[in-house]
Amino acid sequence: MTEPGEADEELIGRYARGDVAAFDELYRRHEMRVWRYLERNVGNRATADELMQEVWFAVARDAVHYRPRGRFCGWLFAIARHRMLDAQRQRRTQRRLEAVGAGAGDAPREADAAPSPLNEALEGEQARALRQAISQLPHEQRDAFLLQVEGELSVEEVAAITQCSFETTKSRLRYARGKLRELMSVYV
Amino acid sequence: MSPMPTGHEPPDELDEEYRRLAAHDVSAPSASVREAVHAYAARLARERGDARVAATRRARWARHPAAWRGALFGTVAAAAIAGLLVVPRILSLRSPAGSSVTASAQAPPAAHVAPTAADARYAAQAPPQEPAPAVSTAAPPPQLAKASPPHVRPATPQSASGAARESVAAAATADSAQKAEQHALASVAQETMITSQRAPASAPPSANGAAPGRSGLVAADARADLGSGFRRAVERGDIPASRAYLADGADVDSHDDQGRTALLLATRAGRAQMVDWLLEHGADPNLADASGVTPLRAAEASGESQIAAALAGHGAH
Numbered sequence: 001m002t003e004p005g006e007a008d009e010e011l012i013g014r015y016a017r018g019d020v021a022a023f024d025e026l027y028r029r030h031e032m033r034v035w036r037y038l039e040r041n042v043g044n045r046a047t048a049d050e051l052m053q054e055v056w057f058a059v060a061r062d063a064v065h066y067r068p069r070g071r072f073c074g075w076l077f078a079i080a081r082h083r084m085l086d087a088q089r090q091r092r093t094q095r096r097l098e099a100v101g102a103g104a105g106d107a108p109r110e111a112d113a114a115p116s117p118l119n120e121a122l123e124g125e126q127a128r129a130l131r132q133a134i135s136q137l138p139h140e141q142r143d144a145f146l147l148q149v150e151g152e153l154s155v156e157e158v159a160a161i162t163q164c165s166f167e168t169t170k171s172r173l174r175y176a177r178g179k180l181r182e183l184m185s186v187y188v
Numbered sequence: 189m190s191p192m193p194t195g196h197e198p199p200d201e202l203d204e205e206y207r208r209l210a211a212h213d214v215s216a217p218s219a220s221v222r223e224a225v226h227a228y229a230a231r232l233a234r235e236r237g238d239a240r241v242a243a244t245r246r247a248r249w250a251r252h253p254a255a256w257r258g259a260l261f262g263t264v265a266a267a268a269i270a271g272l273l274v275v276p277r278i279l280s281l282r283s284p285a286g287s288s289v290t291a292s293a294q295a296p297p298a299a300h301v302a303p304t305a306a307d308a309r310y311a312a313q314a315p316p317q318e319p320a321p322a323v324s325t326a327a328p329p330p331q332l333a334k335a336s337p338p339h340v341r342p343a344t345p346q347s348a349s350g351a352a353r354e355s356v357a358a359a360a361t362a363d364s365a366q367k368a369e370q371h372a373l374a375s376v377a378q379e380t381m382i383t384s385q386r387a388p389a390s391a392p393p394s395a396n397g398a399a400p401g402r403s404g405l406v407a408a409d410a411r412a413d414l415g416s417g418f419r420r421a422v423e424r425g426d427i428p429a430s431r432a433y434l435a436d437g438a439d440v441d442s443h444d445d446q447g448r449t450a451l452l453l454a455t456r457a458g459r460a461q462m463v464d465w466l467l468e469h470g471a472d473p474n475l476a477d478a479s480g481v482t483p484l485r486a487a488e489a490s491g492e493s494q495i496a497a498a499l500a501g502h503g504a505h
Contacts, residue, residue: 027222056228064236
């Protein structure tokens with residue numbers, strides 16, 4: 001039985017001791033945030049689904065090794081980011097082999113070839129505008145911004161996950177927000 | 189949800205707007221992903237639970253080694269005791285002549301007549317006594333008393349137990365011989381007491397409740413001359429009595445009127461353990477009887493390969 005205010009760190013510890021309900025609660029809390037982080041970074045729902053599964057499999061596998069040195073969210077989004085970068089690296093290599101877009105700097109984001117009409121209808125105009133604005137951010141800025149807003153991480157935590165300096169991370173976040181404001185002013 | 193870390197930047201209005209709009213975002217992972225993740229997590233938890241139970245059991249055993257060690261040693265000790273009690277009885281049900289020579293082969297050479305550790309081992313491992321021959325002071329076991337013919341002693345002047353003392357006295361013309369006989373009687377009587385105290389259960393009781401057969405035999409043999417008594421004790425495989433005769437001056441290589449030594453008699457009787465004992469006590473393995481048969485030839489002729497090997501190992505040819 002999970003308590004509503006129980007900390008994530010306690011839940012992951014309980015799951016490591018065999019409490020499946022604790023894992024379900026963790027998944028419920030963070031499912032959409034991890035999903036948005038992945039989906040808005042890779043821009044492809046199928047790829048995001050694959051990554052989503054890999055991330056939570058890794059969480060379940062490594063729960064016994066989790067040590068609460070930092071917040072659970074930092075650990076969770078670090079896993080998500082590593083999985084995402086691995087997938088992007090593999091795709092980039094594959095594309096290079098196929099001589100498609102090789103050496104073009106930032107890998108172009110994969111967009112859903114044909115978003116379903118139902119999704120199109122359901123998504124609000126503002127939400128769609130925000131998604132488009134985020135998709136236009138440079139990769140590093142987008143990654144840092146999504147880590148912070150979805151993972152509710154501090155600048156220090158984002159810097160630790162992205163293995164960048166505090167100042168670099170802060171700059172990326174500042175540029176990301178500035179560009180989003182600019183883009184959103186067009187859409188909204 | 190974990191609390192926000194201290195030192196976090198004040199919430200930006202753009203972040204608030206982002207979260208408000210994200211709540212209206214209908215995109216979500218597919219149901220198959222959710223199911224796969226939950227199933228995987230549940231399976232891992234089950235496997236960890238099983239592993240934890242096994243580890244707990246191992247840790248319990250490791251924390252209390254005395255528990256399993258005590259049980260193990262107790263079982264081994266019980267098995268060893270049971271073996272010590274049962275194996276001699278099983279061996280006694282087999283042929284007494286077919287007793288193993290393993291112990292004797294491993295025994296170190298002993299002093300000529302002095303009781304040694306090897307003697308004690310022989311005494312402990314000696315096959316139970318054969319049915320006692322018909323003597324006045326002992327009776328055979330009930331099951332063998334009917335089948336066994338009356339004992340016929342070897343062709344010696346001292347064939348009757350009643351005349352044994354007189355024959356010995358007649359033969360012992362010197363005082364020293366008389367003293368030796370008295371000493372032998374005393375020591376054999378002592379041996380009888382020791383033997384009866386050592387293994388009261390192994391000696392079959394006589395039908396009339398008399399003393400065990402060997403005690404009576406030793407006493408009767410002691411009344412005969414030392415050599416013939418020694419040979420008879422050897423022939424029936426009685427190591428304690430044989431040791432007593434040697435201690436009282438009997439010659440280990442004494443022979444009867446046909447030239448048969450104790451070693452030859454033991455060989456023909458198939459008493460491998462006794463052969464080993466005699467060899468360790470200095471018996472000459474190459475003394476032949478009147479017809480020229482040596483112990484080695486006798487062993488080979490009767491197919492006693494163990495005895496033949498023991499004899500050859502002590503220089504028999």
